[in-house]
Amino acid sequence: MNKKELKRVDIIFDCANCEPLEIVKKALAMKPDEIIDQIISSGLKGRGGAGFPTGLKWKLAKEEKSDTKYVICNADEGEPGTFKDREILDVVPSKVLVGMCICAYAIGAKEGFVYLRNEYNFLLKDLIPLIEKFNKNIQKLGLDFHIKVFSGSGAYICGEESALFESMEGKRGEPRNKPPYPTKVGYNGKPTVINNVETLVYCTMIVRIGVEPFKKLGTNDSRGSKVFSVSGDTSKAGIYELELGVGVDEFVNEFGNGDTKAVQVGGASGHCVPRKDFKNKIIGFEGIPTGGSMMIFNSSRSMYNVLKDYLEFFEEESCGQCTPCRVGTQQLLKGIEAVKHGEKPSSYLNQLLKLTETMRVASKCGLGQSVHNSFSSIVKNFREEMIY
């Protein structure tokens, strides 16, 4: 295990020498393939949570032969405990737009969208004029690319890329079957690259500072750094960019307040790490992956309440399209309540664990598939709290 010490990094919010149009110019002076090679060799993986290699995604989209291609910035941040994309769009929005431009140039797209969750509409007041100005400026540089904002309407599932396309197409936000993947059949059936807000800023910065400064951070499977949203029982709640591969124990030493019982890494769809595992778990794709949500719980907190909160969330946000997820989320919630109230024996928890396993295998999209993560890690590590 390649465990890293906790190290603060300043790439995402760093604004020194980051004149946006200069970075676009630098990208336009390169060949599209050169840019894609750089992103591939940086080892950058998607920062929204799923961790797909960004350079490969761009390459696949570039190879598609189509007159129409799209670049979409996924700003539908909704995972409980995540708030970094809001901060990035608030503080360094130009760097997000530059990332979209670089991608558009690399894959040959003429149109781009920022899909912004409705809860962040207050950002529009500054974002829309900025985009209008930016569009004009990049035209002047000779890049035929135009960015628009698409506002969401309050549905967590629309953060799932294919549900997001459906939503933009004016339909219910129900995920599609995959394959085909978005790089082949995306928005309006056209090749589409959809990247998380933070991922796009890393692309901007890789072009700006080069591959090496990024690549030397992190581990083999988790290159670079990542922005974390820290909340819960901590006196240091907020947003921090840290090197990937840090041990959970180091994280707790820095952010916990001395009485940390568990850390939920990756929000409701992530994993719960109990105290006994702090020292042998690392935060990264080879350990516990996260879109950035880090919730810290002290020993005074009931993990039953935490799990119940997550299950209520999933039950409400399941799109209802596929049965394992629609029925599964309802039954899990009912099930833990029944065990807690003594209406079912504690052994019923084992049946519920099997149900989450079924959901993991049989659900159509990441929502239903990942309920298993939090459910099994909380129930297995805090079984007594589920019963008594």
Next chain:
Amino acid sequence: MVQTENLIQELIKKHGNKRTSLLPILQDVVERERYLSEYAMVEVAKALDVSSAEVYGTASFYTFLYTKPMGKNIIRVCKTISCKMAGKEELVKALEKVLKIKMGETTRDMQFSLTESNCLGWCHKGPVMLINDTVYTEITPEKAVEVICAIDPKHLTNL
């Protein structure tokens, strides 16, 4: 009704009459009329040449596209665990008291609707509420009451 008809014509001009225009049109109707009436949904369906069931099916999928009348000020209190840990329940109690309504209800004068919402993305500054597009972070029950009374002073008498 004529008003709704005109509004929809205006929105078609602004967003176009393709299916991809559906969500932006519905969002703007909600912004102006506070909800999507049956009449409005049928008119939108006609304008986009899709069935009204498609329009209703789409609208009812999204939390922010209301299909029943809502107040002028929609209060959304974040109910996710970080905000619960930071005192969301006390905040809700204070709001219910000052507005004289329960969670999920709208005041009789249609000024306020009180709703709960999943993670609003301010977990480090909970509890949090949104009133329309304005965010209030680290909002204590006292501050929340002040905000409500600043919007509509007649609620002062409910204290």
